Amino acid sequence: MNQSTLILDYSKEDLSDILEEWGEPSYRLTQLWQGLYHNLWNQANQFTSFPKGLRQKLGEHFIFQSIEPVGESISDQGLTRKVLFHTSPANPIEAVLMQSKDRNTLCISSQSGCGMGCVFCATGQMGFLSNLTSGQIIEQVLYFARLLRREGKALTNIVVMGMGEPFHNFDQTLQAIDRLNDPSGFNFGERRFTISTVGIVPMIRKFTALKRQINLAISLHAADDDLRSKLLPINRKYPLDMLLEACREYVKQTRRRISFEWVLIQEVNDTPEQAQKLAKLIKGLLCHVNLIPLNPTQGYQGKPPTKQRIQQFKAVLEQHQIPCTVRQPRGISIQAGCGQLAAVHQGQSR
Ligand code: SAH
Ligand code: SF4
Numbered sequence: 504m505n506q507s508t509l510i511l512d513y514s515k516e517d518l519s520d521i522l523e524e525w526g527e528p529s530y531r532l533t534q535l536w537q538g539l540y541h542n543l544w545n546q547a548n549q550f551t552s553f554p555k556g557l558r559q560k561l562g563e564h565f566i567f568q569s570i571e572p573v574g575e576s577i578s579d580q581g582l583t584r585k586v587l588f589h590t591s592p593a594n595p596i597e598a599v600l601m602q603s604k605d606r607n608t609l610c611i612s613s614q615s616g617c618g619m620g621c622v623f624c625a626t627g628q629m630g631f632l633s634n635l636t637s638g639q640i641i642e643q644v645l646y647f648a649r650l651l652r653r654e655g656k657a658l659t660n661i662v663v664m665g666m667g668e669p670f671h672n673f674d675q676t677l678q679a680i681d682r683l684n685d686p687s688g689f690n691f692g693e694r695r696f697t698i699s700t701v702g703i704v705p706m707i708r709k710f711t712a713l714k715r716q717i718n719l720a721i722s723l724h725a726a727d728d729d730l731r732s733k734l735l736p737i738n739r740k741y742p743l744d745m746l747l748e749a750c751r752e753y754v755k756q757t758r759r760r761i762s763f764e765w766v767l768i769q770e771v772n773d774t775p776e777q778a779q780k781l782a783k784l785i786k787g788l789l790c791h792v793n794l795i796p797l798n799p800t801q802g803y804q805g806k807p808p809t810k811q812r813i814q815q816f817k818a819v820l821e822q823h824q825i826p827c828t829v830r831q832p833r834g835i836s837i838q839a840g841c842g843q844l845a846a847v848h849q850g851q852s853r
């Protein structure tokens with residue numbers, strides 16, 4: 504075993520093999536899995552039902568933590584919390600917990616930085632640093648699950664919408680989701696996960712073929728190739744007709760609703776003309792549009808539209824019977840909003 508020693512990087516089958524090799528009875532696997540994913544333990548010495556020798560062996564063989572929380576920022580009266588972690592060797596990632604009356608949604612990262620270069624995104628502006636392992640993706644979830652459990656709460660939704668392009672780290676992302684879904688462990692449920700992609704067409708097709716229950720969101724942001732390529736360089740490789748065809752195939756094959764995200768930028772893509780083009784593009788598709796007023800980032804000059812322009816854009820979609828909602832900005836003062844994750848710790852701000 505010369506790869507990772509992070510215990511969360513191992514599937515149940517891997518751990519079963521290791522315990523068997525160590526000559527342990529099969530019930531140890533259940534105890535180990537439940538300890539990790541049900542009791543949320545992150546130290547070998549918490550496994551007190553194990554004999555001391557086995558506990559020691561676990562501690563020698565595995566590490567239980569590979570991303571270190573190095574900063575926390577809080578806003579929206581405590582309802583939005585962003586944590587900056589460092590992987591070793593010291594690549595930054597961020598995760599954001601957003602609480603409301605009936606939801607505790609966690610936004611997690613799949614990569615440190617991102618190589619897709621979308622012009623308005625702070626993560627894109629920092630470039631690609633590294634892919635996270637499945638265990639490091641899981642660790643973000645367990646960190647917040649532990650924090651919420653202390654308050655008698657639990658996560659309700661997990662969105663892979665933090666740093667990075669999950670379809671460029673798909674295997675690790677899917678393994679993380681699978682491990683978190685295991686009914687004898689964290690038991691989260693596929694339907695409570697959402698993966699957001701900038702539109703990597705071959706991966707959308709691969710994902711479709713898997714016929715999973717995980718929700719899919721596509722970052723669209725423009726309804727013609729000229730504009731989309733200016734905002735999202737990846738559009739030159741996977742232009743809109745290709746992307747929309749893959750989306751239609753997804754809905755057809757899975758019979759699941761697809762979400763489109765549209766970051767609204769004043770006088771760039773918030774015009775009635777873009778709204779009309781968008782409506783034409785997705786008319787008749789089982790979908791939902793999330794309108795996200797642009798969050799400010801250092802490397803981009805654009806502005807969010809006025810409330811009136813946002814409502815006008817929404818009205819056009821509604822005229823075409825396209826369901827849409829305007830996403831309320833969260834955590835803007837702590838740079839925790841969509842696309843603001845750049846791993847620059849801002850300190851606390853309430
Ligand atoms: N890479 C994936 C997921 C992470 S980005 C993707 O692009 O879909 C998550 C969402 O935040 C995307 O819809 C992205 O377009 C949006 N986003 C990026 N920068 C933003 C900004 N400055 N303001 C608002 N939303 C932004
Ligand atoms: Fe990467 Fe998504 Fe940001 Fe684009 S919007 S740079 S794909 S994280």
